[in-house]
Amino acid sequence: MTAPAHYLAQSWGGHVAHFAFDAAAHTVADPLLSAASRPVAHALSQPVVQSVDWLAIAPPVLAAITALVVLVADLFLPDARKPLLGWVSIAGLTAAGLMLLPLLDGDRATFCAGSGTTRACSYTADHFTLAIQLLVLGGALLAALLSMTGLRDEHRRVPAGEFWFLLLSSAAGAALLPASRDLATLVVALEVASLPAFALVGIRHGDRRSAEAALKFFLSSVTATAVSLMGVSFVYASTGSLYLTQIAQHLPHVDGQFHVLAQTGVVLTLIGFAFKTAAVPFHFWVPETYVGAPLPVAAYLSVVGKAVGFSGLILVTVIGFPSYADVWGPALAVLAALTMTAGNAGALRQSGTRAYSAVRLLAWSSVGQAGYLLVPIAAAGYTRDARQAIGSTVAYALMYGAVNLGAFAVAALVGRTRSANRIADYRGLYATNPVTALLLAFFLLCLAGLPPGVIGLFAKVTVFSTAVNAGLGWLAVVMAVNVVIALYYYLRWTALLFRAPEGEPARHHVPAPLTLALALTGVVGVALSGAPELVLRFAVTNLF
Numbered sequence: 001m002t003a004p005a006h007y008l009a010q011s012w013g014g015h016v017a018h019f020a021f022d023a024a025a026h027t028v029a030d031p032l033l034s035a036a037s038r039p040v041a042h043a044l045s046q047p048v049v050q051s052v053d054w055l056a057i058a059p060p061v062l063a064a065i066t067a068l069v070v071l072v073a074d075l076f077l078p079d080a081r082k083p084l085l086g087w088v089s090i091a092g093l094t095a096a097g098l099m100l101l102p103l104l105d106g107d108r109a110t111f112c113a114g115s116g117t118t119r120a121c122s123y124t125a126d127h128f129t130l131a132i133q134l135l136v137l138g139g140a141l142l143a144a145l146l147s148m149t150g151l152r153d154e155h156r157r158v159p160a161g162e163f164w165f166l167l168l169s170s171a172a173g174a175a176l177l178p179a180s181r182d183l184a185t186l187v188v189a190l191e192v193a194s195l196p197a198f199a200l201v202g203i204r205h206g207d208r209r210s211a212e213a214a215l216k217f218f219l220s221s222v223t224a225t226a227v228s229l230m231g232v233s234f235v236y237a238s239t240g241s242l243y244l245t246q247i248a249q250h251l252p253h254v255d256g257q258f259h260v261l262a263q264t265g266v267v268l269t270l271i272g273f274a275f276k277t278a279a280v281p282f283h284f285w286v287p288e289t290y291v292g293a294p295l296p297v298a299a300y301l302s303v304v305g306k307a308v309g310f311s312g313l314i315l316v317t318v319i320g321f322p323s324y325a326d327v328w329g330p331a332l333a334v335l336a337a338l339t340m341t342a343g344n345a346g347a348l349r350q351s352g353t354r355a356y357s358a359v360r361l362l363a364w365s366s367v368g369q370a371g372y373l374l375v376p377i378a379a380a381g382y383t384r385d386a387r388q389a390i391g392s393t394v395a396y397a398l399m400y401g402a403v404n405l406g407a408f409a410v411a412a413l414v415g416r417t418r419s420a421n422r423i424a425d426y427r428g429l430y431a432t433n434p435v436t437a438l439l440l441a442f443f444l445l446c447l448a449g450l451p452p453g454v455i456g457l458f459a460k461v462t463v464f465s466t467a468v469n470a471g472l473g474w475l476a477v478v479m480a481v482n483v484v485i486a487l488y489y490y491l492r493w494t495a496l497l498f499r500a501p502e503g504e505p506a507r508h509h510v511p512a513p514l515t516l517a518l519a520l521t522g523v524v525g526v527a528l529s530g531a532p533e534l535v536l537r538f539a540v541t542n543l544f
Contacts, residue, residue: 053110056125058099059133060175063140066092067168074161082160086148086513089164093144093171097137100130109181113243120243122182128543131394132178132311135401139303140171142405142520146296146412148513153416157204158294166196166203167300174304178311181319182242183232186312190228190276193308194221197301201293213292220285221275228272234265235320244320252323266324269316270331276309279374280338283367287346290363291356295415298359299408302366303401310373310393317377318386319544329381333475336378340371340482347489352423352496358411359421361489362404365447368486369400375463375479379470391539392466398535399459399528403446406521410440413514417507423493428501436510437497439522446525448490449483454529462539 054061069092070085077084109121144167151160173192180186198221202214236242238258239250254262275282290298317328346364350357376393380386411421413436418425430437446453449460460483467476510518528535 051110053108055099055102056108056110057123057179059096059137060172060179062092062096062099063137063168063172063175066096067165067172070168071161071165074165077161083148083152085160085164086144086151089168090141090144090148092168093137093141096171096175097134097141100134100137103130120181120241120245122185122243123179124181125179126544127538127541128311128314128390128394129179131398131538131543132307133175135307135398136171136174136178136304139300139307139401139405140167140174142409142517143167143296143300143304145513145517145520146299146409147294149416149511150294150296150412152511154204154294157206159203159205163200163203166200170194170196170200170300171304174308177308178315180315181244183236183244183247183316183320184242186244186315187225187229187232190308190312191225193304194225194276197297197305200297200300201289203297204294207292209292210294211292213289217285217289220282224272224275224282227268227275231265231268231270231272234261235269236265238262238265244315247320248322251321263324263327266321266327269321270313270328273309273313273316274335277306277313277374278309278339278367278370279335280342280367280371283339283342283370286367287360287363290366291359295359295408295412295421298363299405299412302362302404302408306366306370306373307397307401310377310397314377314390314393318380318390322386325381325386329378332374332378332381333472336371336374337475337478338371339374340368340479343368343371344482344485344489348485350423350489355420355422357421357423358414358426358493361423361493362407362411365486365489366404368482369404369447371482372460372463372479373397373400375472375475376466378475379466379472382470382472385542387544388540388542389466389470391541391543392462394543395535395538396459396463398538399446399455402521402524402528403443403453403456406443406518406525407440407447409514409517409521410436410443413510413518416509423496426493427496427499429497431501432507433510436518439518441494441497442522442525444490444494446529448487450487450491452529453525455525455532455535458532458536462536466539 066089070089073088074085103125107124107126109124111122112119114120147163147167151158151163170193173189177186177189177193180189198214198218201217202211204210235247238254238261239247241247241250251262278286290301293301321328343364347361347368350361350364373393373396376389380389383389414425415421429440442453446456449456451457464476464479467479
């Protein structure tokens with residue numbers, strides 16, 4: 001090292017050491033120093049350069065790299081070879097999903113600060129992270145398979161390169177979110193998952209309905225994001241930390257002058273994430289968005305979008321705000337009851353002859369299912385072992401993701417010949433496509449919780465028992481009533497598949513990517529019904 005460089009290094013190191021010492025001295029000497037500045041000395045004492053656990057962060061990183069590869073390749077590929085971008089995207093999502101296997105050995109963490117009891121990490125690959133990443137990457141993969149056929153049918157209105165880049169970018173953000181353990185990373189991951197989704201909804205050129213759906217989705221989501229950011233800033237101002245584990249330690253001991261600020265921050269943060277889950281009264285965007293978006297995008301939002309919202313809500317409540325369980329527990333219980341009731345009521349009102357009624361019914365059904373998913377999170381606020389109660393939500397989400405994507409796959413198939421995609425268009429489907437009709441019937445029975453959809457029945461019983469064990473008997477009763485209500489519209493649609501068709505029945509050609517999507521969802525649904533313990537073991541496991 002040259003003399004000037006050596007001198008600069010010594011000088012800079014001395015200034016940093018002096019600043020750290022000065023900050024530490026003031027932290028001790030000045031009791032009025034704001035909470036946000038207290039960790040300065042500790043942060044400066046940590047090494048600036050850290051080793052990165054590349055294996056732990058491989059799933060979201062692979063999805064992001066694939067997105068960049070697709071974006072660059074789109075510049076050089078002629079239009080006739082654009083379908084290659086779809087297969088590259090599918091390969092990238094498959095590789096990202098396979099990278100979950102080496103992480104099963106044990107929990108891994110990276111981007112950490114502190115040591116011992118003060119150690120906190122921004123990225124953690126634990127059992128909860130892996131389960132949600134499996135749901136996210138699997139849902140994105142199935143949505144990509146549906147999109148292969150959809151882009152071929154709408155190649156003039158949907159630019160392939162932009163579509164695949166946006167889908168992969170959103171999937172990368174969604175895979176990052178369950179691993180986030182600080183509020184900054186959590187918010188960034190949430191926006192990386194959400195912003196491309198806005199563009200995907202309105203990506204069809206010249207489609208007014210798609211543009212209106214994207215605008216409604218964007219405005220409502222941006223409002224929720226602003227509320228979340230304000231809540232996050234209040235929580236940081238009152239605790240002086242962004243790490244969820246440190247926030248959990250500091251919140252019960254917040255100074256009296258920051259108590260109202262902390263309470264407001266917790267409430268605003270919960271409101272923002274409640275919107276992402278499509279909980280009532282933040283659900284109004286769902287039906288119009290699903291109808292206006294390309295069908296594969298609607299399928300993606302119904303599963304991956306929900307996974308993003310619920311994983312974020314679980315992280316901030318159970319890990320970040322456990323001391324406020326008496327606030328968010330009752331609030332989420334009420335939201336769960338309202339959400340499942342509003343969703344099922346909306347699904348009941350769908351007329352079979354109305355345009356896009358099949359997609360609307362699936363949209364309202366997803367709102368109702370969101371209510372069931374909220375029940376274990378609410379129950380976590382009433383139990384001593386809150387983290388174990390979350391397993392029921394994860395188990396239910398995995399079941400819901402597989403069968404709901406299967407139902408959307410059948411809707412995508414019927415929509416190729418029946419552009420209005422009415423429920424009435426499914427009448428007599430068994431006469432022309434018996435395998436497809438049987439698959440849709442199986443998916444609907446899983447969502448209803450009836451045999452042979454055993455996994456749907458067991459998942460609902462698991463959620464129901466979680467509410468009962470937490471002392472939420474009234475919520476269990478509301479859920480039972482809603483399950484009975486949902487039986488009507490699920491069974492009405494199922495029965496329609498086996499009735500005699502009116503007029504000349506439409507024959508639906510099943511392209512290879514759509515066949516693969518139907519096969520995958522069907523195999524997963526049947527396998528889970530035959531061996532429900534593959535998913536239900538999450539309900540009795542501490543995922544964190």
